[in-house]
Amino acid sequence: VGAAVISTTIAALFVREYPADLGQHPDGLAPAAAGAGPAQKSRRVYLTTEEWTSQEALRSNTFWVLLLCMCGMSLGYTWLLSHGFIHLQDLGHTRAVAGAASGAFAIFTLAGKFTVGGFGDRTDPKHLFSVALAVFGVGLFVVMNARTTTSLYVYAVLLGIGWGGALTCLMTLLGNYFGTKAYAGVVGVTIAVQTTVSAIAPSIAGFLFEQYGTYAPTVYTIAVLCFMGSLVLLFAKPPVRVMPEVKTLHGH
Numbered sequence: 001v002g003a004a005v006i007s008t009t010i011a012a013l014f015v016r017e018y019p020a021d022l023g024q025h026p027d028g029l030a031p032a033a034a035g036a037g038p039a040q041k042s043r044r045v046y047l048t049t050e051e052w053t054s055q056e057a058l059r060s061n062t063f064w065v066l067l068l069c070m071c072g073m074s075l076g077y078t079w080l081l082s083h084g085f086i087h088l089q090d091l092g093h094t095r096a097v098a099g100a101a102s103g104a105f106a107i108f109t110l111a112g113k114f115t116v117g118g119f120g121d122r123t124d125p126k127h128l129f130s131v132a133l134a135v136f137g138v139g140l141f142v143v144m145n146a147r148t149t150t151s152l153y154v155y156a157v158l159l160g161i162g163w164g165g166a167l168t169c170l171m172t173l174l175g176n177y178f179g180t181k182a183y184a185g186v187v188g189v190t191i192a193v194q195t196t197v198s199a200i201a202p203s204i205a206g207f208l209f210e211q212y213g214t215y216a217p218t219v220y221t222i223a224v225l226c227f228m229g230s231l232v233l234l235f236a237k238p239p240v241r242v243m244p245e246v247k248t249l250h251g252h
Helices: 002-014 031-036 054-058 061-090 095-119 125-144 149-198 200-212 216-235
Strands: none
Touching (some): 061 200, 061 216, 095 149, 125 216
16 A cells, blocks of 8 residues: 555656656657658658557558557467466476566566567567567577576576567557557557457466366467468558548538
8 A cells, every 4th residue: 555655756756747747849850840841851760750649550451450460469468478487397397496487578578578678779660579479489489498597597587578578569669659648548459359369368278278188279270360460460551540531511
């Protein structure tokens, strides 16, 4: 309770809703940049300068492409949380070693986020997102056969960097593509859909394990979904805002 009170107080005192409240601008772009067109063509990273609404963003095919590409990784993440520790014990690792690998996964999740943060302004987050999904997919193949201590930590590095990097890229792309006005709405829908989809992974994994005595069908299927998402991202295009038709009365 004390921590909640402290965090709430800090948020109330220091958090601001808009960069303009502090004399700043989103992504460092001055308001005059809005007249430069739908995006800053001189930049390597696509940044919309249009005022998307949440409703417009949710009608965009690009939004749903990004969301679907992330589904495979979300399924893999919840499988790892719910069944990964037991799976590592089934492979012959002690509880202490399996726990240490889980700790390494958390550390490299932060590493993935910092890595994307360092390159995200110079390299298109879409491409970083694609790489992160592929890395996560490889990590799933490794964890299925992580019988040695070396492979145990290799999986932790791959899954950690992949998960942390992809999650950061997704949130960055939503802001880059749809702007600050629509951001809260699209992130809310994204989290709701991802949570709902990923919630089914533990139950399905448990059911299939009882049927086949292995997690392989579940994990390899999820890995393939990650690789498919990685390929789709390479061909994904920034969204194009469709302006609503303005109806006018005859003679006005």
